[in-house]
Amino acid sequence: MKRIMNLIFLTASTFMIGASLTSCATISQEQCLNQSPEDIGYMDGSNGKSRERFNRLAKTCAKHGVSFDRTAYLRGFEKGLPQYCVYENGYSRGVSGNSPNKECRTINADNYLSGYQDGYVVYKIEIGHTNLIQDYDRSVTELAKIRRALEEDELTSDERKRYLKQEIRLEDQREEIRFAIRDYEQTYDLPRYYFIY
Helix, strand or coil, rough: HHHHHHHHHHHHHHHHHHHHCCCCCCCCCHHHHHCCCHHHHHHHHHCCCCCCCCCCCCCCHHCCCCCCCCCHHHHHHHHHHHHCCCCCEEEEEEECCCCCCHHHHCCHHHHHHHCCCCCCCCHHHHHHHHHHHHHHHHHHHHHHHHHHHHHCCCCCCHHHHHHCCCCCCHHHHHHHHHHHHHHHHHHHHHCCCCCCC
């Protein structure tokens, strides 16, 4: 479980890394004229972009009257891609619940895929915890509705009995989910959820 906690703590830092690994979606006329396709390809590869981005870049540069060299772009892209396909970026994709970057599957990126798998484990654990909490909140909401209904003076005897049975069932359900949440948190060393009710 200590390993799971270490992975969870890694999440915040990888989100910060991921936020910094961005590049412009478009290319300016100045870049078309002054920046080499190989350098742009390297930047795109190291930022985990798709090599298919070349088509958009070439079309944009063509509008500026500049030819964009595919061979040079892909040469730079292949050099830059290993800079992206590392454990931390794989983890970031996995913990976000996204699929692995398909470009990393084109090279030997075992560390990236290992990071992805570790991140996806944390993602599934967090989703499981969130789902249990949502189940708990729904049971609390339903229980509150039943209790408001029981405050009505116009209820018949049969209606009151039916609502009382529902109240007991929902109270039991709420407690079962509460225990399930605590058990889940203990199993995966998660922070304890604060129950309001």
